[in-house]
Amino acid sequence: MTVAVLVLLALVAAGGLVLTARGERVRPPWAAVLLTGLLGAAAVVAWAADDAADGLVHGSAVAAVLAAVLGGGPVATAVLRAADPAAVGVAGGPQDPAILRGGAWIGALERAAIAGALLVGSPEALAIIIAVKGLGRFAELRAPAAAERFIVGTLASGLWAAACVGVAMLLRG
Helix, strand or coil, X not given: CHHHHHHHHHHHHHHHHHHHHHCHHHCCCCHHHHHHXXXXXXXXXXXXXXXXXXXXXXXXXXXXXXHHHHHHHHHHHHHHHHHCHHHCCCCCCCCCCCCXXXXXXXXXXXXXHHHHHHHHCCHHHHHHHHHHHHHHHHHHHHCCCHHHHHHHHHHHHHHHHHHHHHHHHHHHC
């Protein structure tokens, strides 16, 4: 059962990598649903697993971090689109790529840091990660729609990382 969890997490990571490589503009709208479904299946299998070998538990932590980092971008983008579908491509709207430039890289680093903090059990690190991100973007958050994009994107990204790590934590028992 643990191997199945590793395979599902690897599929989430690989799928996220492929979707990220395709680019935000050409991603199919159902792609994030597929990644979420794969992660949900991994959670169900992990929850049903009786016991896991130590090496596979550590492997699942690595796979969870990779799934968080690589799969989170397409999911966060889909959540941003769903938050305001009418503003997709509108200059100054929440989907305007000029707003909060560099967000994809920041999001990947944020998910890696959140996943690491959760794996080592450090809630203080979570607070620091979010505070540093907010302070780093503070000047940009006054732009129209920037604050909304920041909040929605940060929450979607953080929840995705937590869900990925949650799958690995289920295996620890």
